[in-house]
Amino acid sequence: MTARKLDGSATAAAIKEELRGRVAALAEQGITPGLGTILVGDDPGSRWYVGGKHKDCAEVGIASIRIDLPETASQEEIEDAVRQLNDDPACTGYIVQLPLPRGRDENRVLGLIDPAKDADGLHPTNLGWLVLGTEAPLPCTPFGIVELLRRHDVQINGAEVVVVGRGVTVGRPLGLLLTRRSENATVTLCHTGTVDLASHVRQADIVVAAAGVPGIITADMVKPGAALLDVGVSRVDGKIAGDLAPDVWDVAGWVSPNPGGVGPMTRAMLLANVVTIAEAQAARRDAKA
Ligand SMILES: Nc1nc(=O)c2c([nH]1)NC[C@@H]1CN(c3ccc(C(=O)N[C@@H](CCC(=O)O)C(=O)O)cc3)C=[N+]21
Numbered sequence: 001m002t003a004r005k006l007d008g009s010a011t012a013a014a015i016k017e018e019l020r021g022r023v024a025a026l027a028e029q030g031i032t033p034g035l036g037t038i039l040v041g042d043d044p045g046s047r048w049y050v051g052g053k054h055k056d057c058a059e060v061g062i063a064s065i066r067i068d069l070p071e072t073a074s075q076e077e078i079e080d081a082v083r084q085l086n087d088d089p090a091c092t093g094y095i096v097q098l099p100l101p102r103g104r105d106e107n108r109v110l111g112l113i114d115p116a117k118d119a120d121g122l123h124p125t126n127l128g129w130l131v132l133g134t135e136a137p138l139p140c141t142p143f144g145i146v147e148l149l150r151r152h153d154v155q156i157n158g159a160e161v162v163v164v165g166r167g168v169t170v171g172r173p174l175g176l177l178l179t180r181r182s183e184n185a186t187v188t189l190c191h192t193g194t195v196d197l198a199s200h201v202r203q204a205d206i207v208v209a210a211a212g213v214p215g216i217i218t219a220d221m222v223k224p225g226a227a228l229l230d231v232g233v234s235r236v237d238g239k240i241a242g243d244l245a246p247d248v249w250d251v252a253g254w255v256s257p258n259p260g261g262v263g264p265m266t267r268a269m270l271l272a273n274v275v276t277i278a279e280a281q282a283a284r285r286d287a288k289a
Helices: 008-028 044-060 075-087 106-112 124-132 140-150 171-178 197-202 246-250 262-288
Strands: 034-040 063-069 093-096 160-164 186-190 206-209 227-230 234-236 239-241 254-256
Touching: 008 044, 008 140, 008 262, 034 044, 034 075, 034 262, 044 063, 044 262, 063 075, 075 093, 075 106, 093 262, 124 171, 140 171, 140 227, 140 262, 160 171, 160 197, 171 186, 186 197
Parallel strands: 034 063, 034 093, 160 186, 160 206, 206 227, 227 254
Antiparallel strands: 234 239
16 A cells, blocks of 8 residues: 545544634624534435534534435425525525435425525535636535645646546536636546546546446556545445545555545535535624624
8 A cells, every 4th residue: 555545534523623613703703503404214324424414513513403304205395394494594504415215306406495505505506606616605525525635735736637427416516616717627527428437547647436336446547646536435245335446555646535535524514614604694794783
């Protein structure tokens, strides 16, 4: 093993420590940020993630509001929960845990979220702001990836980045984030229609693997010294398997493992989005006073 670890768990802990300070400053102004979650159904993975988010909130001093609906909840009942959080002044920002059970219209639900309370940065308006380069809540996983690289001094400016996966939560918004002037990377977005994945990956200084195909990135595809981030999650024989084959550690310069990499960063950036929304509200309130 030669690669150094891009340690998401440790970096997320440091970010949470900073957020604790920002939350304490808000408390002095009489403001407690609140994170809401809407969970539909009883998928064990989703329950675990949502539980983790509330635990994170408690650690940082953010209030949490949890709405759990049964697997049988109708589209209307889910939309009512969204309206309830839109109208709840104690809820600074919230997320609808994805995926929703089969048959529900996810995009319709996401579209009903008040964009000003969109802690996930996945509302069409906020994705649009990202395209336009205007400040708005950022999607948590891409935001976490950029923050993880920055805090390890991995150079993003001018880097050739290959993103594997074109999903709405990771690949697509990450391409938009990394190509802003402030990040200034050159991004190639690869996907299942890419003819020769290896030839692209070989050119890359940074590879973000979010394909969900275990071991799809192998050592022979990696440019020596490259930074590799594992965002893929699959279950193989009940164990979590990432998109990176274990042998990449011998060639890469940096590896963000899974677990312990981008997952904890995603959770930390969710909290950061909520605190940032609360700070902006406080600033607007002060400006009016
Ligand atoms: N509206 C919405 N927003 C999301 O951000 C969202 C979502 N829906 N649906 C599901 C995915 C998945 N996701 C993860 C977050 C943290 C870890 C995480 O912290 N994992 C730990 C442990 C993993 C384990 O041991 O099971 C780690 O990577 O170290 C994983 C997965 C957020 N998601």
